[in-house]
Each structure stands twice: as C-alpha cells, then as structure tokens.
Amino acid sequence: xxxxxxxxxxxxxxxxxxxxxxxxxxxxxxxxxxxxxxxxxxxxxxxxxxxxxxxxxxxxxxxxxxxxxxxxxxxxxxxxxxxxxxxxxxxxxxxxxxxxxxxxxxxxxxxxxxxxxxxxxxxxxxxxxxxxxxxxxxxxxxxxxxxxxxxxxxxxxxxxxxxxxxxxxxxxxxxxxxxxxxxxxxxxxxxxxxxxxxxxxxxxxxxxxxxxxxxxxxxxxxxxxxxxxxxxxxxxxxxxxxxxxxxxxxxxxxxxxxxxxxxxxxxxxxxxxxxxxxxxxxxxxxxxxxxxxxxxxxxxxxxxxxxxxxxxxxxxxxxxxxxxxxxxxxxxxxxxxxxxxxxxxxxxxxxxxxxxxxxxxxxxxxxxxxxxxxxxxxxxxxxxxxxxxxxxxxxxxxxxxxxxxxxxxxxxxxxxxxxxxxxxxxxxxxxxxxxxxxxxxxxxxxxxxxxxxxxxxxxxxxxxxxxxxxxxxxxxxxxxxxxxxxxxxxxxxxxxxxxxxxxxxxxxxxxxxxxxxxxxxxxxxxxxx
Amino acid sequence: xxxxxxxxxxxxxxxxxxxxxxxxxxxxxxxxxxxxxxxxxxxxxxxxxxxxxxxxxxxxxxxxxxxxxxxxxxxxxxxxxxxxxxxxxxxxxxxxxxxxxxxxxxxxxxxxxxxxxxxxxxxxxxxxxxxxxxxxxxxxxxxxxxxxxxxxxxxxxxxxxxxxxxxxxxxxxxxxxxxxxxxxxxxxxxxxxxxxxxxxxxxxxxxxxxxxxxxxxxxxxxxxxxxxxxxxxxxxxxxxxxxxxxxxxxxxxxxxxxxxxxxxxxxxxxxxxxxxxxxxxxxxxxxxxxxxxxxxxxxxxxxxxxxxxxxxxxxxxxxxxxxxxxxxxxxxxxxxxxxxxxxxxxxxxxxxxxxxxxxxxxxxxxxxxxxxxxxxxxxxxxxxxxxxxxxxxxxxxxxxxxxxxxxxxxxxxxxxxxxxxxxxxxxxxxxxxxxxxxxxxxxxxxxxxxxxxxxxxxxxxxxxx
Numbered sequence: 004x005x006x007x008x009x010x011x012x013x014x015x016x017x018x019x020x021x022x023x024x025x026x027x028x029x030x031x032x033x034x035x036x037x038x039x040x041x042x043x044x045x046x047x048x049x050x051x052x053x054x055x056x057x058x059x060x061x062x063x064x065x066x067x068x069x070x071x072x073x074x075x076x077x078x079x080x081x082x083x084x085x086x087x088x089x090x091x092x093x094x095x096x097x098x099x100x101x102x103x104x105x106x107x108x109x110x111x112x113x114x115x116x117x118x119x120x121x122x123x124x125x126x127x128x129x130x131x132x133x134x135x136x137x138x139x140x141x142x143x144x145x146x147x148x149x150x151x152x153x154x155x156x157x158x159x160x161x162x163x164x165x166x167x168x169x170x171x172x173x174x175x176x177x178x179x180x181x182x183x184x185x186x187x188x189x190x191x192x193x194x195x196x197x198x199x200x201x202x203x204x205x206x207x208x209x210x211x212x213x214x215x216x217x218x219x220x221x222x223x224x225x226x227x228x229x230x231x232x233x234x235x236x237x238x239x240x241x242x243x244x245x246x247x248x249x250x251x252x253x254x255x256x257x258x259x260x261x262x263x264x265x266x267x268x269x270x271x272x273x274x275x276x277x278x279x280x281x282x283x284x285x286x287x288x289x290x291x292x293x294x295x296x297x298x299x300x301x302x303x304x305x306x307x308x309x310x311x312x313x314x315x316x317x318x319x320x321x322x323x324x325x326x327x328x329x330x331x332x333x334x335x336x337x338x339x340x341x342x343x344x345x346x347x348x349x350x351x352x353x354x355x356x357x358x359x360x361x362x363x364x365x366x367x368x369x370x371x372x373x374x375x376x377x378x379x380x381x382x383x384x385x386x387x388x389x390x391x392x393x394x395x396x397x398x399x400x401x402x403x404x405x406x407x408x409x410x411x412x413x414x415x416x417x418x419x420x421x422x423x424x425x426x427x428x429x430x431x432x433x434x435x436x437x438x439x440x441x442x443x444x445x446x447x448x449x450x451x452x453x454x455x456x457x458x459x460x461x462x463x464x465x466x467x468x469x470x471x472x473x474x475x476x477x478x479x480x481x482x483x484x485x486x487x488x489x490x491x492x493x494x495x496x497x498x499x500x501x502x503x504x505x506x507x508x509x510x511x512x513x514x515x516x517x518x519x520x521x522x523x524x525x526x527x528x529x530x531x532x
Numbered sequence: 533x534x535x536x537x538x539x540x541x542x543x544x545x546x547x548x549x550x551x552x553x554x555x556x557x558x559x560x561x562x563x564x565x566x567x568x569x570x571x572x573x574x575x576x577x578x579x580x581x582x583x584x585x586x587x588x589x590x591x592x593x594x595x596x597x598x599x600x601x602x603x604x605x606x607x608x609x610x611x612x613x614x615x616x617x618x619x620x621x622x623x624x625x626x627x628x629x630x631x632x633x634x635x636x637x638x639x640x641x642x643x644x645x646x647x648x649x650x651x652x653x654x655x656x657x658x659x660x661x662x663x664x665x666x667x668x669x670x671x672x673x674x675x676x677x678x679x680x681x682x683x684x685x686x687x688x689x690x691x692x693x694x695x696x697x698x699x700x701x702x703x704x705x706x707x708x709x710x711x712x713x714x715x716x717x718x719x720x721x722x723x724x725x726x727x728x729x730x731x732x733x734x735x736x737x738x739x740x741x742x743x744x745x746x747x748x749x750x751x752x753x754x755x756x757x758x759x760x761x762x763x764x765x766x767x768x769x770x771x772x773x774x775x776x777x778x779x780x781x782x783x784x785x786x787x788x789x790x791x792x793x794x795x796x797x798x799x800x801x802x803x804x805x806x807x808x809x810x811x812x813x814x815x816x817x818x819x820x821x822x823x824x825x826x827x828x829x830x831x832x833x834x835x836x837x838x839x840x841x842x843x844x845x846x847x848x849x850x851x852x853x854x855x856x857x858x859x860x861x862x863x864x865x866x867x868x869x870x871x872x873x874x875x876x877x878x879x880x881x882x883x884x885x886x887x888x889x890x891x892x893x894x895x896x897x898x899x900x901x902x903x904x905x906x907x908x909x910x911x912x913x914x915x916x917x918x919x920x921x922x923x924x925x926x927x928x929x930x931x932x933x934x935x936x937x938x939x940x941x942x943x944x945x946x947x948x949x950x951x952x953x954x955x956x957x958x959x960x961x962x963x964x965x966x967x968x969x970x971x972x973x974x975x976x977x978x979x980x981x982x983x984x985x986x987x988x989x990x991x992x993x994x995x996x997x
Contacts, residue, residue, distance in 0.1 A: 073918065076925010077932070120911070163918070171918030175911055176972075180691065223736050223762065225646065225853040231737040233762065238851060241762035248725055248769055255721040259714055270689050271697040271967075272975020274908050279973045293984060295974045296689065296699065296707035300787075303714055303780050310776035310839075314769050317846045321766075324848040363848055370843045373776075377836050380783045382790040382829055385704060387691040442740050445586070445641055452539065452629075452637030459542015466543070506642075507745045508761045509738020518759060 073156050091149045092392050093157055099399050100154045101140055103189040105133050107182060108158070108173060110285040111265065114278055115175055125169035132166040133158075153392075154186075155179050176277045178269040180299040180387040185265050187394070189286065191308055194402045195257040201409035202250045202315070203526065206243045208416040210522050213239040214531035216421050220501050221336065222435055223510070229433025232497045235421065237510040240518050245318045252311040260304035263288035267295035270386040300385045302376065302394050309373040309397065312405045316369035319408050323363030326415070330356040335425045340418040358415050362408045369404050372397035431471050434462050436500035440472060443494040447486050457484045471496075539622050557615045558858050559623055565865050566620045567606055569655040571599050573648060574624070574639060576751040577731065580744055581641055591635040598632040599624070619858075620652075621645050642743045644735040646765040646853040651731050653860070655752065657774055660868045661723045667875035668716045668781070669992065672709045674882040676988050679705040680996075682887050686967050687802060688901055689976070695899025698963045699976040701887065706984050711784045718777040726770035729754035733761035736852040766851045768842065768860050775839040775863065778871045782835035785874050789829030792881070796822040801891050806884040824881050828874045835870050838863035897937050900928050902966035906938060909960040913952050923950050937962075 072078070109130055116126035136158060139145040151157040156179075163170035213236040223233035263283035266272065272295040279291035292298040329336035339356050347353035375397040379390055437458050444454035460483050465472055473495035480487040493499055504511040508518075522528070538544065575596060582592035602624060605611040617623045622645075629636035679702040689699035729749035732738065738761040745757035758764040795802035805822050813819035841863040845856055903924050910920035926949050931938055939961035946953040959965055970977040974984075988994070 074921070074925075076922045077929040078925075079929070168916060171916035173917075174921075175917040176908075223852060224850060225736060225765075226855055227850060230735055230852065233737050237737070237760065238762055241760045241766060241851060244758075244760045244763040245767055245769060251725055252721075252773065255718075259717055266972050267974060268972075269696055269904065270691060271699050271703070272970045272972040272977065272980065274905060274969035274971050274977075275911060277972050291973055292710075293974050293987070294703065294707045294710045295972075295976065296704055297710040298974065299691075300707060301711055301784075303711060303784065306780045306783065307718065307776075310773075310780070313843055314772045314776070317772065317843055318767075318769065320847045321849050321851065325850045328850065366847050370840070370847070373843075374836070374840060377779055377783055377839075381786045381832050381836070383787050384690060384693060384791045384794065385707060385787065386689060386696065389692055438735065439740060442642075445741060450634060450637035451639075451641040455540070455640075456542040459540075459544075463543040463545070503740035504738045505740050506732050506734075506738040506743050506761075507757055508733065508759050508764065510761065511738065511740075514738070521759070 070150060070160075072152075073160065087150060087152075090152070090389070090392075092153045092395070093147050093149055093151065095399070096395050097147045097154045097157065099395070100183075100186045100190060101158065102137075103186040103193075104154050104158055104182070105137055106189065107185045107265065107282075107286065109133055110282045111177055112173060113285060114281045115172070117281060118276055118278055120175050120275060120277070121169070121172045125172055128166045128169040129162065129173055132162045132170065135165065136161055153179070153183075155182055176266070176268060176273045176275040178267075178299075180269050181264045181267040181295075184299060184302075185263065185286070187302075187398070188260050188262075188264065188288075188304065191260055191304060191398070192257055192287075195253045195308065197406055198312070198315075198402065198409070199250055199253055201406055201413070202246050202253075205409050205413045205416070206246050206522070207526050207528055208413040209239045209243050209246075210519070210526060210528055211531045212416050212419070213519060214523075214528075216423075218512070219421055219423055219426065220430065220497055221426055222430065222433055229435055231438055231504075231510075232430065232435045232501045233510040234501065234512065234515050236515050236519065240515070240522065242318070242322055243522055246315070249311065249315040249318060252314065253308070256304065256307045256311055258289075259307065261287075261289045262292045263290070264292050264298035266291060267298035270296050270299050296385055299387050302380055302391065305394055305398050306373070306376055306380065309369075309376055309401050312401045313366075313370050313373045315405055316366035316408065319412055320363045320366035322412065323359040323366075326359045326419070327356050327363065330359075335422055335429075337419045337421055339415065340420070343415050343418045356415075358411050362412055362415075365404050365408055369401050369408075372401035372404075430497045431473075434465065434472060435497055436472055436495050437462055439494050439500040439503045440491070442503065443491055444484075444486060447488075449484075449486060536616060536626075538618075539626065553616060553618075556618070556855070556858075558619045558861070559613050559615060559617065561865070562861050563613045563620045563623065565861070566649075566652045566656060567624065568603075569652040569659075570620050570624055570648070571603055572655065573651045573731065573748075573752065574599055576748045577643055578639060579751060580747045581638070583747060584742055584744055586641050586741060586743070587635070587638045591638055594632045594635040595628065595639055598628045598636065601631065602627055619645070619649075621648055642732070642734060642739045642741040644733075644765075646735050647730045647733040647761075650765060650768075651729065651752070653768075653864075654726055654728075654730065654754075654770065657726055657770060657864070658723055661719045661774065664778070664781075664868065664871060664875070665716055665719055667872055667879070668712050668719075671875050671879045671882070672712050672988070673992050673994060674879045675705045675709050675712075676985070676992060676994055678882050678885070679985060680989075680994075682889075684978070685887055685889055685892065686896065686963055687892055688896065688899055695901055697904055697970075697976075698896065698901045698967045700967065700978065700981050702981050702985065703976040706981070706988065708784070708788055709988055712781070715777065715781040715784060718780065719774070722770065722773045722777055724755075725773065727753075727755045729757045730764035732757060733764035736762050736765050762851055765853050768846055768857065771860055771864050772839070772842055772846065775835075775842055775867050778867045779832075779836050779839045781871055782832035782874065785878055786829045786832035788878065789825040789832075792825045792885070793822050793829065796825075801888055803885045803887055805881065806886070809881050809884045822881075824877050828878055828881075831870050831874055835867050835874075838867035838870075896963045900931065900938060901963055902938055902961050903928055905960050905966040905969045906957070908969065909957055910950075910952060913954075915952060 112126045112129045115121045116123050136145065147157055151160050159170065159173060216235050219235040220232050221235045222229040223231045263279065263286060265282045266277050266279035283291045326337060328334050330339060343358050344354045345357040376394055379393050383390060441451065441454040441458045444457060445451050461472060461475065461480065464479060465475065473492065477487060477489065480491065494503060502511055508514060578592045578595045581587045582589050602611065613623055617626050625636065625639060682701050685701040686698050687701045688695040689697045729745065729752060731748045732743050732745035749757045792803065794800050796805060809824050810820045811823040842860055845859050849856060907917065907920040907924045910923060911917050927938060927946065930945065931941065939958065943953060943955065946957065960969060968977055974980060
C-alpha cells in the first residue's frame with residue numbers, strides 16, 4: 004500500500020478522526036479516541052492539473068476497513084461501492100467549489116466564535132487549518148477522495164485529520180444543504196462577473212471593428228435576400244445592443260441571487276443562537292434569505308443564469324452564422340486571418356472559419372445545460388433532494404462555454420478584414436435601392452402602397468432588361484408612372500440610398516455616428532486599436 | 533376565380549401555390565391574439581404620419597374610423613380572417629382598403645411588417661406579463677390565506693423524501709410564496725427590458741421619410757425607441773426571456789404540484805381536496821384524484837418545450853428578419869396561456885383543500901424528527917457537533933432496535949450512550965418541543981414564522997383569512 008504524504012502525516016497526528024458509526028464492530032460503544040485507520044480509496048484520476056497525486060489502493064478487497072462516513076452514526080453497513088461511485092460528486096465539483104466552500108466555512112467559524120458557540124482558540128485553529136488546506140489545494144498536493152463523497156466532506160475530514168477536535172465544531176448549526184447552496188451562490192456571483200467582463204470585451208471589439216471599417220456599405224438582408232444597403236457599422240452595433248441586454252439580464256440575476264442561505268441548515272433553521280446577518284455580510288450578500296425551506300430548496304437562481312446564458316448563446320450563434328456566411332467564397336465579405344482559421348487535412352486550399360462555427364455550435368450545449376436543469380428540477384418536492392447534486396455539471400459547463408464563446412468571438416472580431424473592394428463590386432446586385440425609390444414616390448405624394456407596386460414593376464423591368472434601377476432611363480420610368488422626374492437619380496444607387504435613411508436609429512451615416520459616440524463613451528473606447 | 537393579388541405582389545408574375553400558402557400563412561394562429569395590438573400600433577402610426585405631414589389629417593381620420601369599425605367587427609365575430617391574406621397585418625390593411633379605399637394605402641408609409649409585427653409582439657408581451665403578475669399575486673395571497681387557516685399545524689419536513697425535521701406547514705407554504713416573488717421579479721425585469729419601441733426601424737435600416745419615432749413610442753407607452761434598427765427587427769430575446777421566466781415559474785409549480793399530489797395520497801393523507809377540485813374514475817367507484825395538480829405538474833413540460841422551441845428557432849439565424857421568426861408566436865401564446873392556467877388552478881386548489889390535522893399529528897412521531905434538535909442539545913452542553921451527530925446517530929439506532937421514539941428512551945438508556953445527558957433533555961424531545969427549538973432568522977420556529985406572515989400580509993394587503 005502506498006500512502007500519500009498527507010495520509011502518512013495524518014497517521015501520526017495526535018488527534019484522531021472520530022468517525023464512529025459502526026458501533027456494532029467497535030467493542031466499546033462509549034465515545035473514546037480512536038486510532039486513525041488509513042483509508043483505502045480507488046486511484047483518483049482527476050481532470051484538473053492541480054490535483055496530480057493519486058492514492059493507490061492495495062491489498063485484497065474487503066480485507067481493510069473503509070473510513071466511516073461523517074454521517075454514519077446510525078448506519079450498520081458500509082455503502083456498496085457501485086453506489087458510492089454513482090453518487091460521489093467530488094470528481095466534478097472539487098475544482099470549482101473548494102474555494103467558496105472554504106470561504107463559507109471561514110465566515111461560519113467566525114460567526115460561531117463571535118456567538119460563543121466555539122472558542123476563539125478553536126476558531127483560530129480552524130481558520131489556520133483551512134488556510135493550510137487552501138495552500139495544499141493550490142499547489143496540487145491535496146488529495147480528493149471519492150469515499151469522502153463531496154467537496155464539503157473532503158475538506159472537513161481533512162481539517163479533522165489535521166487539527167482534530169476543533170474541526171468537529173465547524174459544522175455546528177450547519178447542514179450541507181445550506182452549505183452547498185451558499186457555495187453555489189458565491190460561485191454564480193463570481194461567474195456572472197466573469198461573463199460580464201467578457202461581454203464588455205466583445206462589445207469593445209465589435210465597436211473597434213466598426214471604427215476600423217468606417218463608411219463601408221454592405222447589403223442588408225431579410226430572408227437572406229438582399230434588402231437594403233446598410234453600413235457595416237450599423238449591423239455590428241446591433242450585436243452590441245443585444246449583448247447589452249444580455250448583460251442586463253445577468254446583472255438582474257446577480258442581484259436576485261445575492262441572498263444568503265447560511266443558517267437555514269437542513270431545511271428548518273436551528274435553535275442554536277447563530278447570527279445569520281453576520282455571515283451574510285461577511286460573504287458579501289445583501290441579506291439572509293427569509294425562509295429556510297426556500298433557501299435549501301431552490302435553484303431558480305441557476306435556472307435564471309443558465310437561461311441568460313442560453314439567450315447570449317443564441318445571439319452568438321446568429322453572429323457566428325453570419326460571419327461564416329461572410330467568409331464563404333460566394334459572399335467573400337470577410338477574410339479571417341490565419342491566426343483564427345484552420346485548414347483541411349486533405350484539401351490543401353482550405354481555410355475555414357472554424358472558431359465561429361464552434362461558437363455557433365456550442366450554443367447547443369448551453370441550451371442543453373438549461374434543459375438539463377429545468378428537467379432536473381421539475382416535480383421535485385421541497386427542500387433538499389439528492390437529484391440536486393446534478394445541478395453543478397450543467398452550471399459549470401454553461402458558464403465555461405459561454406465564457407469561451409465570448410472570448411473567441413472577441414478574438415475573431417479582432418482578426419478579420421473586410422473585403423471592401425469585393426463588397427463594393429457586388430453591391431449593385433439585388434435592387435437594394437428599391438425601397439428608397441418607393442420613398443421618393445411617397446415624397447412626391449403617392450400613397451405608399453401604390454408606390455410599392457410601381458417600384459415593383461420597375462424592378463420587374465430591370466429583371467427583364469438585366470440591369471439596375473439606376474440604369475433605367477427617365478423614359479423607362481415614366482412609362483411606368485409619369486410622376487418620375489430627373490431628381491430620381493439622387494435616390495438611386497447604393498451610396499445615395501444609404502444616405503437617404505435619416506430616421507432615429509437608422510443606417511444613415513449621421514445616425515450611426517451618434518450610435519458610435521454613445522458606445523465609445525459607454526465602453527470608454529478612445530481608439531480603434 | 534382569380535385570386536386577389538398580394539399586397540407585396542408588384543414584381544411578381546405568377547400566383548403562389550395553395551399548399552405553400554397554407555404552409556406559410558400565420559393568420560390562423562395569430563389573429564385572435566394580435567389584432568388588437570396591431571390596430572393600436574396602426575392608430576399610433578397614423579397619428580404620427582399626420583402630425584408629420586406624411587398623410588393628411590383627413591386621411592388619418594378615415595384610417596382611424598375604418599380601423600375602429602374593423603375593431604367592432606372583430607369583437608362581434610363578424611370579421612372574416614382570410615388565409616390568402618396571410619397574416620393579421622395584411623388582413624386588417626386589406627380590409628381597411630376595401631372599406632375606405634385610397635387613404636388606406638398610405639397607412640404603411642415608413643413601415644414594414646418587420647417592425648410592425650415586433651411592435652405588436654412587444655405590446656402583447658407587456659400585457660401578458662401584467663396578466664401573469666396578477667395571477668402570481670393571487671396565488672401568493674391564496675397560499676398565505678391557506679397558511680393563516682392552518683396556524684400552528686406541524687408537519688414533517690422532508691429531505692430526500694425522508695422525514696427530516698418538524699416544520700410548521702405555514703413555513704413550507706411561505707417558501708412557495710418566496711419563489712413566486714422571485715418569479716414576479718424576473719417578469720418585471722423582463723417587462724422593463726422589452727419596453728422599447730421598434731416602430732420606425734421599418735424593414736431593417738430605418739427610413740428617409742421624416743418620421744417621429746419618439747411620438748409613436750410615447751403614444752404606445754414605450755420607454756423610448758430602440759437605438760438600432762437592425763437590432764429592432766432581428767431580435768426576439770425579449771420573448772426568450774419571457775419564456776424562460778415562465779419556465780422557471782412552471783418548474784416551481786411542478787414542485788408544488790408534486791408535493792400536493794403526494795399529500796393527497798392515502799399513504800400521506802395530509803390533505804383532502806374538496807370535490808370541486810377533484811375528479812373520479814370511470815371504472816373505480818372509490819377514486820378521488822387530485823387531477824388539477826397533476827396537470828399543473830405536467831403542463832410544466834409544454835412551458836419548457838415552448839422555450840426550447842424558441843431557442844432552437846433562433847439559433848443560427850442571420851440578422852434582421854427571417855421567415856422562421858413567424859414561428860415565435862405559437863410557443864409564446866402557448867407558454868403564457870399555460871402558465872396562467874397553472875397559476876389560476878393552483879390558486880383555486882389552494883382555496884379548496886383541508887389539512888387533516890388529526891392524521892398528521894398521529895403520524896408525526898415516526899421518523900425521529902427531533903434528532904437534530906437532540907444534537908443541538910448536546911452542542912449546547914459543550915459537545916462538538918460532529919460528536920453529537922454521531923452520538924444521536926447511535927441513539928437513533930437504539931430506537932430502531934427497540935422500536936420506539938427518542939422521547940421513549942429512559943435516562944439510563946441515554947447514559948448508556950453518553951453520560952452528558954440530563955433530565956432537561958426531554959424538553960428537546962418530541963415534535964412540539966422540537967419545532968419550537970428553532971429560533972434562527974427565517975427558521976420554522978413560531979415566532980419567526982409569525983414575522984414572515986406579517987411581512988407577507990402587509991405586502992399582499994391581506995387583512996383576514
């Protein structure tokens with residue numbers, strides 16, 4: 004049997020772990036100091052770099068005893084190994100939650116001492132012990148054990164191994180039910196901040212991209228049919244608007260989740276004289292939650308975060324779709340730089356915009372994460388049910404994915420060039436000036452419906468003659484309706500047409516400049532670099 | 533018989549296939565919901581066009597009068613919706629043209645169906661949110677009234693559906709009220725975020741005609757016009773947000789539904805729903821089923837499905853308008869209709885159940901609900917919690933062996949486990965004692981629950997049960 008460094012240290016510690024539970028096989032049922040039994044655990048291969056050490060197991064199965072569970076008081080049998088593997092959560096939650104768990108425990112210990120529920124000496128030992136554990140985890144030396152089930156019990160048992168008796172007081176007036184959901188709220192609060200930062204970064208990159216392509220006119224589409232000419236800047240700013248609402252949703256979510264569950268304990272609160280306001284404040288929450296059952300039951304703050312992420316993901320998938328189209332040969336609007344493209348292992352000419360395809364595609368898993376959690380929560384009775392352990396993987400995946408999608412889109416935006424020439428040459432096709440022509444007729448006094456029809460016929464004539472609206476002669480036009488005059492040519496052609504848009508929020512240059520000023524000011528952008 | 537030419541048919545040479553027409557029409561599912569908002573939007577638009585000199589005041593008056601007649605015809609059921617006129621917008625406009633002729637052709641000046649429809653939708657969603665908020669509040673009120681009618685009733689609190697700790701029923705009911713409060717908060721945030729006006733974005737790029745977007749925005753009680761015309765016609769994130777909020781509410785109601793169905797079962801028998809909210813079996817004469825709550829639980833599925841539909845619909849769509857977006861309406865209407873139904877029915881159910889106080893009380897001892905309180909007793913005596921947890925665990929094991937409750941153990945029994953027990957332990961044992969040992973803020977202790985009740989009675993303006 005190979006012991007990890009940590010386990011060896013524990014064996015020589017004066018204070019043993021009092022993990023009694025199976026009093027039926029201990030001869031003396033009276034509480035007494037127990038010899039620490041070195042636990043057998045399966046080799047752990049954890050996906051994170053920080054946790055490299057694995058504990059080897061040795062000896063025949065069943066020969067050496069398992070560590071008793073922290074909750075094992077009334078239990079007479081050990082847990083089935085298959086069940087243990089199925090139900091452990093340490094393998095997916097440790098890396099994300101340990102820091103918040105320690106933070107929560109420190110606040111709790113501080114409060115317990117302040118309330119006289121533990122001595123200051125005990126508190127100091129706990130805080131010191133947690134500090135040591137924190138460093139161990141950060142340096143990759145800490146061993147996470149599946150037989151200790153989850154991050155909470157791993158940390159507490161390790162603390163007990165380290166400091167003995169005082170550690171057993173940490174969980175006074177606390178349950179994993181309120182502990183875990185406190186950890187999760189802290190985690191989500193941080194996650195929201197991380198996402199907000201990246202949303203802002205992407206907004207900045209999009210505005211800079213707009214500034215670098217000042218005045219570039221592109222076809223605007225509806226139904227993927229050329230509709231009206233728009234300034235590229237105008238389109239890029241439409242994404243910025245959507246991202247702004249995405250950020251708003253996250254800000255609202257963060258505000259709504261920022262209430263402390265600590266002190267709700269299992270579901271009913273406690274009779275011990277705790278101070279919920281103290282822990283709430285120390286952890287930066289707005290206030291303690293008003294109802295203890297609500298506090299441990301509900302994951303609606305996660306649902307809200309995942310829903311917000313899903314909407315952001317859908318926005319990015321739409322942007323991704325457009326940029327993939329623009330990179331195609333047929334559109335040829337944008338050239339991504341090599342640094343954000345990939346090739347083909349078989350076709351030498353290929354240069355693919357894979358990052359944006361993956362941005363588009365990863366929206367699927369973000370939506371799926373939301374679905375998982377909605378279905379998970381559906382029909383669950385109040386308070387805690389073990390199903391809720393399954394809330395973490397979708398949450399972590401959703402946040403990780405959306406963060407990356409935002410980052411990659413930012414990088415991509417910083418590394419594409421627009422083909423001004425190619426776009427310019429292709430612009431006449433599509434009768435993009437048709438609505439502007441209709442507006443011309445309205446200005447001459449024609450009812451819009453009639454003008455729509457008239458221009459429709461003019462377009463049909465162009466189709467027959469294989470030419471553009473601006474190629475038609477005044478005779479051609481007057482043959483459709485006599486209202487046309489020479490000034491019509493001021494409204495035809497794409498460059499004219501774009502500048503005929505003047506309404507608030509339109510694609511006209513002046514309006515777009517106003518938008519750009521608004522965003523440069525809001526996002527504190529001073530240059531396009 | 534010749535078909536009527538399409539309002540958009542200027543450059544078109546052939547008519548459209550009937551099968552295509554049937555596939556693409558939307559009037560059959562949107563007319564009833566949207567006509568009122570469509571007319572309202574058109575009235576505001578006409579007022580603005582006249583104010584800006586784009587149509588004459590006479591034209592505007594004709595339009596307004598015509599729309600008003602159409603409104604009456606729709607309300608009285610006389611109006612005929614035509615599928616060959618595709619959607620609610622073109623139905624109304626064509627009917628107006630049939631009615632008043634030339635002036636009608638000016639209504640669509642500086643407007644596209646792209647900004648028209650999304651304006652209609654925002655108005656619809658704004659109303660819908662108000663309707664949902666009303667029902668949320670009604671349900672909160674019913675839950676608080678139910679709590680007031682069952683003052684002091686102790687029930688088992690569960691985790692993992694295993695008896696955990698004794699709680700006041702009121703405390704559990706108030707946990708639902710808290711969740712509903714957040715649901716309302718999400719809807720309020722959504723309403724605030726959606727309340728911006730797309731009118732004037734036209735197809736996607738705005739217009740050159742001298743319109744006043746602020747005027748229409750104000751007349752329609754929006755906060756302000758949207759800043760970017762492409763965003764204005766592209767985005768349905770306000771619908772996604774509403775459907776998400778509904779999904780979270782639906783999940784909350786499904787959890788409440790699950791609990792109440794459990795409570796109505798023979799094995800739990802905590803509640804008896806009245807006949808007015810129950811259904812029978814066509815074959816088993818004894819049956820009395822809590823179907824309404826089963827359906828509340830079950831309808832959460834379609835609400836989630838509506839959200840998924842719209843997420844999948846929007847995924848990967850290029851900017852501005854794409855016809856796919858027509859499919860946004862049915863999920864939206866269904867989601868709102870379902871959540872309203874769920875909220876209303878839950879309210880009615882809550883007003884028509886009786887708790888079986890006797891049955892609950894006699895079942896209460898089972899489950900060692902006072903175990904944690906006993907552990908707290910030991911902590912108060914100075915024992916570290918982990919140790920006390922273990923000690924009580926062994927005590928419970930003893931009860932299991934002796935087939936008795938914790939309060940049935942003698943002091944000798946307890947000393948056999950640990951000498952720290954004293955006579956005062958019996959003040960902590962038994963469910964009534966245990967419940968009142970909870971004193972922390974937000975706990976199930978009587979005083980704390982009274983505070984919560986006062987808070988909610990005040991907030992919801994409840995004066996009696």
